[in-house]
Amino acid sequence: MPKTVALVGTDAVAEAMRQINPDVVPAYPITPQTSIVETYSQMIADGLVKSEMINVESEHSAMSAAIGAAASGARVMTATSSQGLALMWEMLYIASGLRLPIVMTNVSRTLSAPVNIHCDHSDSMGARDSGWIQLYSENAQEGYDNILQAIRIAEHPDVQLPVMVMIDGFIISHSIDRLDLIDDDAARKFVGKHKLKNSLLDHENPTTWGAFDGLHGYYFELKRAQAEGMKNAAAVVKQIGEEYGKISGRYYSHFETYRLEDAELALIVLGSAAGTMKAAVDQLRSQGVRAGLLKLRMFRPFPAKELVSALSHVSDVLVFDRSDTIAGEMGGPVFIEARSSFYDEIKRPRFKNFVYGLGGRDLNLDMILKAVASSQTGNLITYLGVRE
């Protein structure tokens, strides 16, 4: 039977991990991710799961161990945040280049300097070209649901790529939220067994992984194949989201829309701010503004075509980015990609970008309403909530 529980976001992720019971979990603690692996190591100590936990000396080692374990055919999960993700940097590319289906929770936290432990998406956005699939969660429920689905997406033979699931630091990770857990058996049946085509531990069919592409040069071909896996992921994310809906009642796709069907003004956002955005949409509607929301769940691969078709009828799109590219008035990454998706369209809405919430700065209802009110006249890119 499904169970309704009250958990902080990190424990919701740990619950999903408990149900998955991965073979190996190499991890290193970092705020605000720590409580995921803390809770999970307690589960191991209590005998609830059989995972081999490897306490490594850094996140670089955590991802390295994850890669080795995954190449040996193990189902591998880990979690990190911020500087930890940054320290994994080179290994992220190796995980995706070797096509290893590792699933990692990234509890979104900004990057230093100055030192700041609070939420924004600078960490994961910095890894947006690393070949990892990226799913963003609005709340603990979605964090839990995304983790279960991520296993299936990563291991799908058409994909074979690592998946990063984002939950917003503190806002989701450390807040108690109400959520429904699916039954343990249903979860286990859903994720199924993991079987890699080639495994380092298969001594009857020995293989070499990560060999030098040599003086011959096959790097380009292998990257091209990787790009295809990422392209295929779009359909797989949708298919797994449907399948998960059938067992949980919660259906997932590339994005969720809220009152968007007849909207003239669309807001785009990822992560926890979507809840406040929905309230803002309701308020705007009550004031006679036909607003709607597109909450992006899947950022990698970027669902450009679907996004265009979902927004084709609106006249204005306001993109809220919880990170900045710091590229000289180019705006945030979601803005750049959403706007670029419309380039070849004859009918293009007006786009405005609001960079908000850097280093955990709050985004409240009034700020969103003010942003909407200013959007007809304001600059292309606005830093929302910064003290001028």
Add this chain to the structure above:
Amino acid sequence: MAKWDFSKIKEWGWKEHPTGGVIPEAATTDSYATGGWRSVRPVLDSGKCVHCYICFIFCPDSSIVIKDGKMTGFNLRHCKGCGICAEVCPAKAVSMMNEAEAQGLEKCHLAGQDLGTEKSA
């Protein structure tokens, strides 16, 4: 020769490579002649060799040839000339010699010997 036929790998399109660039078979380097990388080569003084196999243990390219329990020389098709065998030999039976001098390049080609100097397969 490997079961995995990669003889035309240079011509393969991106769909033909194993996922993630995995090499799906062991010992494929056997067909890759690395002897051409060599600038110095090991030369064995059979009179000094005590057949202790220490060079066999240390050789990173499995290029020490042992026949009937005796160290007989080097597989020059794979030997990269690293000199570890000369370094570890307790009997000082291995010396390193300038490759060009040792081969007398043209002479070698005329003799048609496979010394790993051809472009790799």
